[in-house]
Amino acid sequence: MTKVFTSILFFMLMSAMASFQPAHAELRIEITKGISAAVPIAVVPFGYTGPGAAPFDVAGVVAADLASSGRFDPMDRKDMLEMPSSGAEVDFQDWRLLKAQVLVIGKVSPINADEYSIQFQVFDVFKREQILGYRMPTTRAAMRASAHYVADMIFEKLTGVKGVFSTQVAYVTVTGKGKDRNFELVVADADGANAKSISNSPDPIMSPSWSPDGRKLAYVSFEGGTSAVYVQILRSGFRQKVSSRRGVNGAPVWHPDGRSLALTLSQGDGNLDIYVLELTSGRLERITSHPAIDTEPEWRKDGRGLYFTSDRSGRAQIYELELQDKKAVRISREGSYNARPRLSPDGKQLSLVTLDRGNYRIGIMDLERGTLRVLSEGKLDESPAFAPNGQTLIYAAREGSQGVLATVSADGQIRGRIASADGDVREPVWSPFPPN
Amino acid sequence: MLEFAREHARPLAYSFLVHLVIVVGLVLNVTRFSQPAAAPMKVVPVVQSSVVDMSEVNRQVKERAIEDQRERDRKVQAEKEKQRQVEQEKVRQVEIKKKREQEQREAKLKADAEKKKEAELQVKQQAQEKAAREKAEADKKAEAERKRKEEQARKAKLEAEKKAEEVRKKKEAEELRRKQLEAKQKAEAEAQMRETMAAEEARNAAERSGLLAQYIALIGQKIERNWIRPPSARPGLECVVQVTQIPGGQVVAVKVVRCNGDDAVIRSVEAAVYQASPLPEPADASLFERRLQLVFKPED
Numbered sequence: 001m002t003k004v005f006t007s008i009l010f011f012m013l014m015s016a017m018a019s020f021q022p023a024h025a026e027l028r029i030e031i032t033k034g035i036s037a038a039v040p041i042a043v044v045p046f047g048y049t050g051p052g053a054a055p056f057d058v059a060g061v062v063a064a065d066l067a068s069s070g071r072f073d074p075m076d077r078k079d080m081l082e083m084p085s086s087g088a089e090v091d092f093q094d095w096r097l098l099k100a101q102v103l104v105i106g107k108v109s110p111i112n113a114d115e116y117s118i119q120f121q122v123f124d125v126f127k128r129e130q131i132l133g134y135r136m137p138t139t140r141a142a143m144r145a146s147a148h149y150v151a152d153m154i155f156e157k158l159t160g161v162k163g164v165f166s167t168q169v170a171y172v173t174v175t176g177k178g179k180d181r182n183f184e185l186v187v188a189d190a191d192g193a194n195a196k197s198i199s200n201s202p203d204p205i206m207s208p209s210w211s212p213d214g215r216k217l218a219y220v221s222f223e224g225g226t227s228a229v230y231v232q233i234l235r236s237g238f239r240q241k242v243s244s245r246r247g248v249n250g251a252p253v254w255h256p257d258g259r260s261l262a263l264t265l266s267q268g269d270g271n272l273d274i275y276v277l278e279l280t281s282g283r284l285e286r287i288t289s290h291p292a293i294d295t296e297p298e299w300r301k302d303g304r305g306l307y308f309t310s311d312r313s314g315r316a317q318i319y320e321l322e323l324q325d326k327k328a329v330r331i332s333r334e335g336s337y338n339a340r341p342r343l344s345p346d347g348k349q350l351s352l353v354t355l356d357r358g359n360y361r362i363g364i365m366d367l368e369r370g371t372l373r374v375l376s377e378g379k380l381d382e383s384p385a386f387a388p389n390g391q392t393l394i395y396a397a398r399e400g401s402q403g404v405l406a407t408v409s410a411d412g413q414i415r416g417r418i419a420s421a422d423g424d425v426r427e428p429v430w431s432p433f434p435p436n
Numbered sequence: 437m438l439e440f441a442r443e444h445a446r447p448l449a450y451s452f453l454v455h456l457v458i459v460v461g462l463v464l465n466v467t468r469f470s471q472p473a474a475a476p477m478k479v480v481p482v483v484q485s486s487v488v489d490m491s492e493v494n495r496q497v498k499e500r501a502i503e504d505q506r507e508r509d510r511k512v513q514a515e516k517e518k519q520r521q522v523e524q525e526k527v528r529q530v531e532i533k534k535k536r537e538q539e540q541r542e543a544k545l546k547a548d549a550e551k552k553k554e555a556e557l558q559v560k561q562q563a564q565e566k567a568a569r570e571k572a573e574a575d576k577k578a579e580a581e582r583k584r585k586e587e588q589a590r591k592a593k594l595e596a597e598k599k600a601e602e603v604r605k606k607k608e609a610e611e612l613r614r615k616q617l618e619a620k621q622k623a624e625a626e627a628q629m630r631e632t633m634a635a636e637e638a639r640n641a642a643e644r645s646g647l648l649a650q651y652i653a654l655i656g657q658k659i660e661r662n663w664i665r666p667p668s669a670r671p672g673l674e675c676v677v678q679v680t681q682i683p684g685g686q687v688v689a690v691k692v693v694r695c696n697g698d699d700a701v702i703r704s705v706e707a708a709v710y711q712a713s714p715l716p717e718p719a720d721a722s723l724f725e726r727r728l729q730l731v732f733k734p735e736d
Contacts, residue, residue: 026678026725026727026728026729027651027652027655027725027727027728027729028728028729028731029652029655029656029659029728029729029730029731030656030730030731030733031656031659031660031663031705031708031730031731031732031733031734032660032733032734032735033660033663033734033735034660034663034664034665034669034704034708034732034734035660035661035662035663035664035665036664036665037664038664039664039707071664071666071667101707101711124703124707126706126707126710126711127706131703157699157700158666158700158703159666159667159668159700160666160667160668160697160698160699160700160701161666161667161668161700391667410667411667
C-alpha cells in the first residue's frame with residue numbers, strides 16, 4: 001500500500017513538473033497599431049425566387065456602397081467558387097480560402113406584381129457564424145433605396161459606425177461655355193445615382209447648405225445678375241428668397257435648430273461681414289464688423305458660437321466667435337492659409353481648405369488640440385464637408401479643368417470618387433441622416 | 437390418477453378380485469332367498485253317515501261330538517303343532533341358513549380379510565422392498581456424489597494451488613516490470629528534467645540574446661499588419677485576447693478575454709489574429725509558446 005502511494009506521489013510530481021515545463025508565463029504582446037485597410041468581403045449576387053431575371057441587382061449596389069466607404073474590399077464575382085443564397089449552402093472553408101473575412105448572401109422574392117421581399121444574411125467567415133440577418137419588404141421602385149439600407153445595416157454592424165449609403169449629396173455643376181453656360185443645383189444619392197437637378201440658371205449657383213432636418217436647401221443664386229439667398233423645400237420644389245440685399249448675399253449656413261441662417265453680406269459698403277438671419281421674422285443681426293473680409297461662417301455644435309474665415313491677420317485663417325460678446329479668436333495656427341471651415345458631426349473637428357506646400361488641400365483641424373492634418377493630395381481641392389457619420393469627407397477636386405466629387409476618410413487613409421454627371425462639379429455637401 | 441393406478445397395479449387387482457367375490461356371493465344368496473317356501477298341508481274333515489241311538493246317539497253324538505271336538509282340537513292342536521313345528525322348522529331352517537350364510541360370510545370376510553391382509557402384506561413388502569431398493573440406490577448415488585465432490589474438491593484445490601502459483605508468478609513479474617518501469621520513468625523524468633533545465637538554459641540564453649524580444653516583435657508586427665482598425669478602435673481601447681497556436685504558428689483558438697470596444701472592434705481583433713495565422717516562428721525553438729496574450733491598445 002505504501003508502495004502504491006509512493007509511486008502515485010512520484011507520478012504526480014513528475015506530471016506536475018512536466019506540465020510546469022512549457023508554462024513560462026504566457027507571452028504578452030502589445031498591439032498598438034493597426035492598418036486602415038479594406039476588409040475583404042464577399043457579397044454574393046442575391047438569389048431571385050421569382051420567374052425570369054431578378055428585377056434589380058441588390059448585391060451589386062450593396063457591394064458598391066461598401067466599396068465606396070473604402071473600408072471594404074468586395075470580392076470580384078468571377079472569383080467566387082459558388083453563389084449560395086441560403087445559409088445551408090455556405091461552405092465557409094471555400095470563402096476562407098478565397099480570403100473573404102465576411103460573407104453576405106441574400107435573396108429577393110416577389111410577393112405580388114410590384115412588391116418584393118429582400119432577405120439577407122451576413123456571416124463571419126473565421127468564426128462560421130451569422131452576424132446579421134434581416135428580411136424587408138420593398139417595391140420595384142424602392143429596390144435601390146432598400147439596397148442602400150441593407151448596405152447601411154451591414155456597414156454599421158461591421159464597423160460600429162452608422163452607414164451613409166441612404167443619405168444624399170447636393171452639389172453644383174457647370175456645363176457649357178459662354179452663352180450656353182448652365183449652372184445646376186443637383187441632389188443625388190450618396191453613391192452619385194439618382195441625380196436630380198432642383199434648380200438651374202445661366203448665372204452662378206453657389207454654396208448649398210442642408211437644413212438640419214434634411215428637407216430644405218439654402219443656396220446662393222445670381223439669377224438676374226445679383227446674388228440672393230434662397231431656401232428651397234426639396235419635396236415640393238417650393239423656394240423662397242430670404243436675402244437679396246445690396247451687394248453680396250452669400251455663404252448661408254443653417255443654425256442647428258433650423259430656425260436661422262448665418263450668412264455673409266456686404267450691405268452696400270462692400271465690407272464682407274457675418275450676419276445671422278432669423279427665417280420666420282426676417283430679423284437680421286450683424287455678428288462681425290471688421291474691415292477685413294469675414295466670410296464662410298459655420299455654426300458651433302452648441303449653436304452659440306460661430307467659426308468663420310477672415311483675412312484680418314493678412315491671410316485667410318479660421319476664427320471662432322462667441323455670439324454673446326461677438327469676440328473672435330483665431331483658432332487655426334498651422335499653415336499660411338486656412339479657409340472654409342465645416343464642423344464634424346461630433347463637433348470636435350473642423351474640415352477646411354489649407355495651403356499645403358503650394359497646393360490647396362483638404363485638412364482636418366482638431367479643435368481640442370489645435371492640430372491640423374492634411375488629408376487630400378490634390379492641387380486645388382475645395383469645399384470639404386463631412387458625411388453625417390463623420391467618417392468620410394466629400395470635396396471637389398480638380399481633374400484638368402473639371403471639378404469632380406472626391407471622398408477621403410477622416411483618417412486620410414481611404415480615398416474615393418463619386419460618379420457624377422458631366423460637367424464641372426463644385427461645392428458638394430452631404431445631407432444629414434434622414435429623420436427616422 | 438392413471439399414474440397412481442399404474443404404480444399400484446397389483447394391489448388394485450387384488451382388491452378388485454376380493455370385491456368381485458363378495459359381490460358374486462351376495463348375489464347368489466339373494467337368489468336362494470327368493471325361492472318360495474314349501475306350501476302347508478290342507479286338512480279336510482270327513483263326515484260319517486251311520487245312524488245311532490239318539491240318546492246313545494245323542495250321547496254318542498255328544499261323545500262323538502266331544503270326541504270329534506277333542507279329535508278336532510287334537511287335530512287342530514296337531515295341526516297347530518305341526519304348523520308350529522313347520523314354522524319352527526322353517527325358522528330353524530332360516531336360522532340354519534342364516535347361520536350358514538353368516539358362517540359363509542364370516543368365512544368369506546375372513547378369507548377376504550386374509551386376502552386383504554395378504555395383499556397389504558404383499559404391498560407393504562413390496563413397498564419395503566421398493567424403499568430398500570430406493571434406499572440402496574440413493575445410498576449408491578450419495579456415495580457417487582460424495583466421491584464426485586471429493587474429486588471436484590481435489591481438483592479445485594489443485595486448480596487453486598495452480599492459480600495461486602500463477603498469480604504469485606505474475607505478481608512477481610509485474611512487480612519486476614513495475615520496478616523496471618519506475619526506474620525507467622524515473623530515469624526519463626530525470627532526463628526530462630535535465631532536458632527542461634537545458635531547454636530553460638537555452639531559452640534563458642535565447643532570451644538574454646534578445647531572441648525572445650525579436651519573437652514577440654515579429655508576432656506583434658504580423659498581427660498589426662493584419663489588424664484592420666475599425667473607426668471605433670480609438671485610443672483608450674484595450675482588448676485582451678488569448679491566442680493558442682501550435683508549432684508551426686497556426687492559430688487554433690482566439691478568445692477575447694476582455695475588451696472595452698464594440699462588436700466591430702472585437703470582430704476586428706479576432707479577424708486580425710486569424711488572418712495573421714500562421715504566426716512567425718521563433719529563431720530558437722525553445723522560445724515557442726502555445727499560448728499568447730495579445731493586448732490591443734491603439735495609441736492614436
